[in-house]
Amino acid sequence: MSGMIERLPLWPTLPDLFGWVEGGLPGAHMAVGTHGIRIEEHLAGETYVLRAELPGIDPAKDVEITVTEGVLTLRAERGEETAEKHRTEFRYGTFTRSVRLPAGANGDEATAEYKDGVLTITVPVPEAKAGTRTIPVRHG
Template identity: 40%
Template sequence: MSTMIKRSTNPLADLMGWLETESAAMRSFGSAPYIKVEDFVEEGNYVVRAELPGVDPNHDIQIDVTGDVMTIHGERREEEHDRNRSELRYGSFERSLPLPRGAKAEDIRATYVKGVLEVRVPYAGEEQKATRVAIEHDGS
């Protein structure tokens, strides 16, 4: 069963998310490394999983939250080898994702197991209630 997430109404965060998603196919043809992710809601957490094989999570990955955007930065370091072929991508990479409304940045937890980074973001997922505002007027 899936759960709908009410995303932020921050236009910049929405644009960044759209650009990340729509340009994924184009990036795969370029030289910039691209982080593949999946996201879902589980037990009151917004969960993001990122494929990051071949990196040291203690030295090569950094997660920052600014406002309602989470950014995963990292670097895959190239080792010197005599080789005939290399299809692996090395260098810096970055991926920014909009966080759902009510995300609690101070309680974010991240783990790295078998090349997959998992970030759990607790959030208050309840729907916001609509409120009607009374309009004051002078009676005329």
């Protein structure tokens, strides 16, 4: 034995640390054992647009989008390839993200399109009618 201590490089552990930081506290907003999905969202006129970063996913078989009580939930799954690897920073398993839709959003008419690793979901949000309604009072 040479008495020298082998030092392992710090770099292989940093991606795990950054992944934890960007994902928040484990289990805080998603199910245990799942990964988050990076998104962008904005309102464009009367349409809510959500774009999700999902490279390497087959949208026809690996993506599920649901709307329940005003909450849009996106779920995707990426299976690990069986080829031998020396090192990987890819994430495999189940990915989920839930967002509350804007008031008045019509989830029943949502559409989704996948192109170049980005899933774009659009949901109509009709403009609320600003008229005043008078309610008659019945005399009993």
